[in-house]
Amino acid sequence: MSNSAAYVEGAVDYSTKIPNNVGLASDARVLKALEQWHPGYIDWWMTMGPDGFQTSEVYLRTAVSIDPKGWAQFGYVKMPEYRWGVLLAPQDEKRQVNFGASKGEKAWQEVPGEHRANLRRLIVIQGDTEPASVEQQRHLGKTAPSLYDMRNLFQINVEEGRHLWAMVYLLHKYFGKDGREEAEGLLQRRSGDADKPRMLGAFNESTPDWLSLFMFTFFTDRDGKMQLESLAQSGFDPMSRTCRFMLTEEAHHMFVGETGVGRTIERTCQAMNSTGVEDPYDIERVRALGVLDLPTIQKKANLHYSLSLDLFGSEVSTNAANYYNAGLKGRFMETKIEDDHVLTRATYPVLKLVEGAAKFVDEPALSAINMRLRDDYTKDCQGGVSRWNKIIEKAGVKFEMKLPSVAFHRGVGEFSNVYATPDGTIIGKEEWETGRDAWLPSTDDGGFIESLMKPCWTKGKYADWIAPPRVGIDNKPGDFEYVRIHQA
Ligand SMILES: [Fe+2]
Ligand SMILES: [Fe+2]
Numbered sequence: 028m029s030n031s032a033a034y035v036e037g038a039v040d041y042s043t044k045i046p047n048n049v050g051l052a053s054d055a056r057v058l059k060a061l062e063q064w065h066p067g068y069i070d071w072w073m074t075m076g077p078d079g080f081q082t083s084e085v086y087l088r089t090a091v092s093i094d095p096k097g098w099a100q101f102g103y104v105k106m107p108e109y110r111w112g113v114l115l116a117p118q119d120e121k122r123q124v125n126f127g128a129s130k131g132e133k134a135w136q137e138v139p140g141e142h143r144a145n146l147r148r149l150i151v152i153q154g155d156t157e158p159a160s161v162e163q164q165r166h167l168g169k170t171a172p173s174l175y176d177m178r179n180l181f182q183i184n185v186e187e188g189r190h191l192w193a194m195v196y197l198l199h200k201y202f203g204k205d206g207r208e209e210a211e212g213l214l215q216r217r218s219g220d221a222d223k224p225r226m227l228g229a230f231n232e233s234t235p236d237w238l239s240l241f242m243f244t245f246f247t248d249r250d251g252k253m254q255l256e257s258l259a260q261s262g263f264d265p266m267s268r269t270c271r272f273m274l275t276e277e278a279h280h281m282f283v284g285e286t287g288v289g290r291t292i293e294r295t296c297q298a299m300n301s302t303g304v305e306d307p308y309d310i311e312r313v314r315a316l317g318v319l320d321l322p323t324i325q326k327k328a329n330l331h332y333s334l335s336l337d338l339f340g341s342e343v344s345t346n347a348a349n350y351y352n353a354g355l356k357g358r359f360m361e362t363k364i365e366d367d368h369v370l371t372r373a374t375y376p377v378l379k380l381v382e383g384a385a386k387f388v389d390e391p392a393l394s395a396i397n398m399r400l401r402d403d404y405t406k407d408c409q410g411g412v413s414r415w416n417k418i419i420e421k422a423g424v425k426f427e428m429k430l431p432s433v434a435f436h437r438g439v440g441e442f443s444n445v446y447a448t449p450d451g452t453i454i455g456k457e458e459w460e461t462g463r464d465a466w467l468p469s470t471d472d473g474g475f476i477e478s479l480m481k482p483c484w485t486k487g488k489y490a491d492w493i494a495p496p497r498v499g500i501d502n503k504p505g506d507f508e509y510v511r512i513h514q515a
Contacts, residue, residue, distance in 0.1 A: 162225075337437060
C-alpha cells in the first residue's frame with residue numbers, strides 16, 4: 028500500500044502497526060494499550076481462527092479509506108497478515124444526541140460519567156459476538172463448496188476480527204483500566220465452552236455445515252446489523268462512528284447468507300426440474316439427486332430465525348428503556364421516525380402470551396424498544412425470504428419458504444416457557460415432542476447435510492448441491508482462484 032494513502036481525505040494511516048483513521052500515531056497511551064493487546068489477539072486468531080488455512084493466500088478486501096464508495100482494496104493476503112485496524116466514520120461537528128432525556132445536547136465525545144457502566148456493557152456485549160462467530164465457523168474452510176465460497180467465509184472472518192478491534196479500541200480509549208480488563212476478557216471466552224462461554228446463546232451454538240453458515244449470516248449477522256444500526260444512533264459519538272463503518276462491512280456478510288441460501292434453493296429446484304421430480308415433499312427422491320430438499324432448508328431457517336430472535340432480549344425490558352432514555356442505544360432509523368424521540372407518553376403493541384394465546388398488548392413504548400427493533404428485524408428478514416420464494420416460483424416448484432411465528436422455539440421472553448408450532452399455535456409438550464422433527468432439523472437431517480459437505484476446491488467448480496453465483500467478487504471471472512491453498 029502506498030504511503031500517499033495517508034494524505035487522502037478519510038484515508039487510513041498504515042504507517043503505524045495498527046492501521047487507523049483516529050490519529051493513533053499521536054495518542055501514545057491508546058497506541059501502547061492496543062499494541063499490548065495485539066499479540067494476544069494474534070494468538071487468539073492462530074488458535075481459534077480458520078483451521079488449516081493460515082498460510083493460504085486469500086483474495087481479500089482491505090479498507091483503505093472510509094469513503095463508503097471506495098474503501099476497499101482487493102489483493103492476496105495471508106489471513107494472519109490482514110491489516111486489522113481502527114476505522115471510524117467521519118465526525119460530524121453538528122451532530123446531536125437525537126433521542127432520550129438528553130435529546131438536543133451536542134453529541135458526547137467523552138463518556139458521560141452517569142452512563143459509563145451501561146455504555147461499557149453495551150460495547151462488551153457487541154464485542155463478544157465478533158470473535159464468537161469466527162470460533163463457530165473455524166472448521167468450515169475444509170468443506171467449502173468452492174474457492175469463491177471459501178474466500179467469502181474468510182472475508183467475513185477477518186472482518187469480524189476487525190469488529191472486535193473496533194470495540195476494543197472504544198474500551199481502551201474511553202474506559203481505562205476496566206476497559207483493558209474487558210478487552211482481555213473478549214480474548215478469553217470461547218464459543219460453546221462450558222466454563223467460559225460467549226455471552227449470548229446463539230453465539231454458543233455450533234455452525235457444523237455450510238447451510239448453517241448461510242443461515243447464520245442471513246439471520247444472526249442480521250441481528251448484528253440491527254444492533255449496530257441502533258448503536259449507530261448513540262449520543263456517544265465515537266460509538267456511533269465506529270458502528271457506522273462496521274455496517275458497511277456487515278452488508279457483505281448478509282449478502283453471503285442470502286445468496287448462499289438462494290443458490291442452494293436454486294440448485295435444488297434445477298435438479299428437481301431436470302429429473303422430473305415434482306413433489307418438493309418427496310424428500311427421499313430429492314435427496315437422491317444429491318441436493319438439499321426444500322423442507323430441510325425450511326427447518327434450518329426455523330432454527331436460525333428462532334435463535335436469532337432470542338438475541339433481541341425480552342420484549343418488555345427496563346434495560347432497553349434505560350439505554351434509550353440515556354441516549355445510548357436508539358431505534359432502527361431513529362432520525363427518520365416521526366415522533367418526539369423521547370417516548371415518555373407513547374405506546375407500542377407487543378405480542379404477549381395472554382390466556383394461552385399470542386395477542387398484541389399495548390405497552391409503554393420506552394419499555395418496548397427491544398420488541399420494536401425485533402419487528403424491524405422480522406421485516407428485514409421477510410425481504411430476503413420473499414426473494415428466495417421468487418427463485419422457487421421461477422423454477423415452477425410448488426413450495427413457499429416462511430418465517431415461523433415469533434412464539435416458535437423460543438428461549439428468551441414471552442414465549443420461552445411454552446411450546447408453539449411454527450404457525451404460532453400454543454401446544455402441549457407431548458405434541459411438541461411429536462412434531463419437533465418436522466419443524467427443526469433432526470439428527471437424520473444433520474447427517475444428510477453433512478454427507479453433502481465434500482470440499483470442492485477446483486478453480487471455477489462448485490459442489491453439486493449449490494449453484495454458482497451470478498457474478499464474481501470484485502468482478503472476477505468464473506474460474507478465478509479466490510484462494511491459493513497452501514496447507515500447513
Ligand atoms: Fe461483526
Ligand atoms: Fe458480520
